[in-house]
Amino acid sequence: MKYILILLISCFELFNVYSQEDNTPYLFPEFTKGYVYYKDGRIFHVPLNYNLFNGKFFFIDNDKIKKEFSDPNMVTSLKIGERTFLPVSSKETAELIQSEPKILVQYNGTRKIKKDLTYGGKTETASVEGYSNLIYGSGDYQANTFLDKIKYKFYIEKGKGFKSFSTEKQFLKIFPKHKEQLKQYIDGNKIDFETIGEVKKLCDYALSLN
Numbered sequence: 001m002k003y004i005l006i007l008l009i010s011c012f013e014l015f016n017v018y019s020q021e022d023n024t025p026y027l028f029p030e031f032t033k034g035y036v037y038y039k040d041g042r043i044f045h046v047p048l049n050y051n052l053f054n055g056k057f058f059f060i061d062n063d064k065i066k067k068e069f070s071d072p073n074m075v076t077s078l079k080i081g082e083r084t085f086l087p088v089s090s091k092e093t094a095e096l097i098q099s100e101p102k103i104l105v106q107y108n109g110t111r112k113i114k115k116d117l118t119y120g121g122k123t124e125t126a127s128v129e130g131y132s133n134l135i136y137g138s139g140d141y142q143a144n145t146f147l148d149k150i151k152y153k154f155y156i157e158k159g160k161g162f163k164s165f166s167t168e169k170q171f172l173k174i175f176p177k178h179k180e181q182l183k184q185y186i187d188g189n190k191i192d193f194e195t196i197g198e199v200k201k202l203c204d205y206a207l208s209l210n
Contacts, residue, residue, distance in 0.1 A: 052109030
């Protein structure tokens with residue numbers, strides 16, 4: 001009986017851990033000290049995390065308040081541990097997964113909401129995007145909203161800029177001269193565009209053809 005009780009408590013605690021993870025909009029399990037590099041040479045060492053719902057980095061200030069950067073256009077890079085993130089536009093940031101040539105991946109979370117039932121409890125609804133009541137201006141997230149899935153958008157350095165893609169069709173448009181050869185490679189190697197390592201190998205192969 002005592003063993004069963006301990007087992008039930010352990011299962012309950014495990015359930016709580018997973019519930020908390022499902023309910024977070026952030027890429028990292030917790031805010032982690034990282035470096036933020038600015039164009040004017042300034043470097044900040046602050047706890048950082050990436051919000052998957054709005055695609056922005058947040059930091060925790062000295063008052064333990066989550067905040068966005070007031071001048072994101074000044075940021076040239078962010079580093080958390082061994083991971084480096086670079087701006088790919090004035091509003092978007094992606095992780096550098098290869099330095100030469102540069103290949104980056106951007107993380108975007110799809111979300112679901114839970115609504116109260118008539119007789120109590122909550123039920124899961126379909127994924128939602130773009131709802132005005134799901135905007136996270138303060139850096140916090142609604143308790144009823146949780147992470148459903150992480151989607152990837154890749155950036156590959158080509159010429160003097162970056163080309164972006166998320167699907168096979170979009171990728172093949174970047175290399176029109178080698179479309180058939182790349183199609184054979186994708187099919188032959190069963191490339192999954194939701195697996196970062198496989199996409200990285202595909203990009204390197206495509207660039208080797210030029």
